[in-house]
Amino acid sequence: MVVTSGKKGQRKGSRQLASIPGVSAKVYRRRRTVVSILALLIVVVLAITGFALFSLLSPSNGSAGDLATIPSADSTAETAVPAAKPDTPASAVCNEAGIKVSGLVDKTSFAADENPKLTLRVTNTGEAPCDINVGTSQMEFKITSGNDSIFNSKDCQADPTDLVKNLKPGASETANFTWKRNRSAQGCASVAAMPGGGGATYVFVATLGKWASDKVIFQLQ
Structure with a gap:
């Protein structure tokens, strides 16, 4: 009985072990x-x-400052080139109608020991700023008495120069010249005669390039 029971137990145990699932190769x-x-x-x-x-x-090939100076692909001309300031003067040449030249004398009558101070004034009477040559190469201070040419600043002018300035509308430039009551001749030739006094009348005209002033009358005592 005992032996038979043992064999049956072994067969039963074998069946229990076979029922445990194993891990397949797949x-x-x-x-x-x-x-x-x-x-x-x-x-x-x-x-x-x-x-x-x-x-x-890791460091890049260029520094941060170098990269900052490289414009991006969508940069425009306005970012690469500074835009012109609103007050940038125009470069148009002044036309004749917009320029006014005036001649001035500091007195209408001068004593025997006084020298007249002559002034040339150029004014932009136009509506837009423009460039004009106000150098000595363009200036002329001329004094006459009747048909007699008394003095001309160009007769003895040395090293005339050009000076271009931009005149805004209403702006003026002036040049002064003190006349020493002497005569002049073309080529700066020597003139011995002196202008007369005693109430003699003289006419001054200022010229700048193509523009000339009205006549200014004064007397020498």
């Missing part, structure tokens, strides 16, 4: 494949992260 290979893929992904992520950190920490 499932094992599948798990290894998944683990390998996960490991590969981890390596790729670590490689990308390390490259990004290296790019941030």
Whole structure:
């Protein structure tokens, strides 16, 4: 009875062991494949992260200041070249109608020991700023008495120069000349005669290029 019971127990135990499921080779290979893929992904992520950190920490070919000076692809001409200021003067040449030249004398009558102070004034009477040559090469201070040419500043002018200035509307430029009550001749030839006094009348005309002033009358005592 005991022996028979033992054999039956052994057969029963064998059936219990066989019922425990084992890991098949196919499932094992599948798990290894998944683990390998996960490991590969981890390596790729670590490689990308390390490259990004290296790019941030490593120095570039140029300094930050150099990069700041390089214009972007969408830069326009206005950003590359400073725009003109609103008060930038115009460069148009003044026309004849917009320029007024005046002649002035500081007195209408001069004592025997006084020298007349002559003034040439040019004014822009136009509506726009313009450039005009106000150099000595363009100036002429001329004094006459009747048909007699008494004095001309161009007769003895030395080293005439050009001077271009921009005149805004209403703006003026002046030049002064003190006449020493002497005569002049073309080529700066010597003239012994002196202008007369005693109430003699003289006419002064100022000229700048193509523009001339009205006649200004004064007397010498």
